[in-house]
Amino acid sequence: MDQSLNERQRAVLDWVGQGCLAGQHVQDQRTGPAEPRARQNHQTPREWSAHLTEKGQQHLTERGIRPVEQSTRPPERPARKSAPPRPRAAPKARTTYADQLLEELAANDGCLIKPVESGPHAVNWASRVSAARKSGKIPRTQELRGYPTHSGYEIKLVDIPAWRLAELTPLPVPARLTKPHTVVAALQKQPQPMGLTKPLQGRALRIIHTLITATEAQGHKAALGTTQGAPPPHRRRKAPPHFTITAQGESVGFLVLQEQDRSEHIPTDKELAEAKKYSWMRIARFDYTPSSRLRFVLRGGSPHRASEWADLPDRPLEDQLAEIAQEVGLRGEAAERKRLADQQAREVQQKRWEAAMQEARAAYAHAFRVKHLGEQADAWHQVNHLTEYVTAVRDHATSLPPGQERNEIEAWLAFADAHLQHLTESVSAPKLPTPPKPSGDDLKPFLGHWSPYGPRSY
Structure with missing residues (x-):
């Protein structure tokens, strides 16, 4: 068997028989040990197991090597430690032009003025305002407005008036009029009360009755108008009202019209002949x-x-009666606010005029006294000047012999002395003069833009 194995194979067999001891490697004749070669390639060696066959055990026994007891169970692979799952970042919400616009409005107290530009890259602010309205991100109690001004495109986020958010209770229209309102009864007595066709007249009267009854319940008053029948076509919207409803002193006139359907006119033979x-x-x-x-x-x-x-x-006039009744009340409230504001403005103007008149009278009195002071100073200078002159004349008279000339000079001196005595008394005892009651023309120079005849300004 030794002849069938070469040197390298016997080395591998001996290493396996000894249990594949750690730190001992089979030398590769080409590149060296197997594990270092794996490290040179920066690769992790593959996990593997080796077991002796019967021939391998016999070969080792013949060479005097007792093989280590082999386990038939392959070694378990160490469990890999799985890395903890990374938390997935929440997807970022996409910022739209509408979001940017609303953020800018929030940062600028709800008002923006954007420059209006031209060219292919110019921003269409009207389109962005429209997109922001449709985005559903505007609060229910606010609305977005945009309009061009002399300084640019102005965009505002304003509060919706409370009356537009109010829930209106529908006004049911009766199917028949059993006890019509006095205004409706007066309309019924007219041959053609509003110039309506017969099928539409009954419906119109029932709607008017419901509207007047609802507004009178709110404290308003109704009265019959002056128009009888239908106004001529060229004056449809300029005719006097058929009836009026007065709310807080504000009279609102109602003109009832029947809409017309328009169709293409087909000329008749007579019309064509006359036109020709x-x-x-x-x-x-x-x-x-x-x-x-x-x-x-x-x-x-x-x-x-x-x-x-x-x-x-999709919405007949009966479903809109609550809005019409609200409109009458809103116009009355606006008229009352205007009346109170006008009254307050008149009161303020009256006070300002009275203050201006008081200042004008004081200025007039001061000017009168200043003028009198100047007159007194002039009189004082005149007394001194006349005194010197009279003294010189008297000295001249004493040098004259008795006769007619001296007598005439002495008579003149007697008149001059009396006049000087009167002037001297007025100058020597000055008094604060009391101005006379001024007229309107006297006060005009001291009133500025105010009129002296009432709280009016020029």
Whole structure:
């Protein structure tokens, strides 16, 4: 058997028979030991096991080597320590233009002014505002507004008025009018109260009755208007109202109109002949026929929701009555606020005018006394000047012989002495003068833009 094994094979057999001792390696004639070769290649040696066959054990016994007892169970591989799972990072939320816009608004007190640019890379701020509105990230109580101004595109996040967030209770319209309101009863007595077709007139009266009843429950008053019948087409929205509702002193007029359906006009033979015959003849392009739709036109006061309400395909006028009743109340409240604000402004203006008038009177009195002081100073200078002159004349008179000339000079001196005595008394005892009551024209120079005749300004 020795002849069948070469030297290297016998070495391997001896190593296996000794139990593959650690630290002993089989020499590879080409590259050296197997394990170091694996290290040179930076590779981890493969795990393997070797067992002696019967011929291998016999060969070792014949050479006097007692083989180590072999285990038929292959060695277990050491369990690899698995690395702990890395925590997966949460995916970052994508920041959209709408998010950026809302963040900027939050950082700038809800107001931005963006420059308006042109070119292929210019930002369309109107489109971004529209996208932000559709994003669903704007609070329910706020709304986003955007509009161009002289300084750029202004974007604002403002609070929605409370009246727009209020939940309105629907107003049920009765199927029949058993006890119509006095205004409705007055309309019924007219032959064509609002110029409506017969099928639509009953419905319109029931809607008006419901609206007036609901608004009167809120403290408002209704009255019959001046329009009878339908206004001419060219004055449909300019005609006087059919009825009015007054809320807190603000009268809101209601004009009831019947909508018209428009269809393409097919010229008749007569129209074609007349158009051919007369150059001024114009054939109408459309035909208009009364429809079953109503429209309410509101005039008076400050509009809030709208100024017109009409039947819609998915929302008839009956479903909009709560909004119309609210609109009447809102216009009345706005009128009351304006009345109070105007009254307060008038009171403030009255106080400012009274203060200006008081200052003007004081300024007038001061100016009058300053003028009187100047007159007194002038009189003092005049007394001194006249005294010197009279003294010189008297000295001259004493040098004259008796006669007519001296008598005339002495008579003049008597007049001059009396006048000087009066001037001297007024100058020697000055008093603070009392100004006379000034007129409007006297006060004008001291009032600035105010009128002396009332709390008005020029």
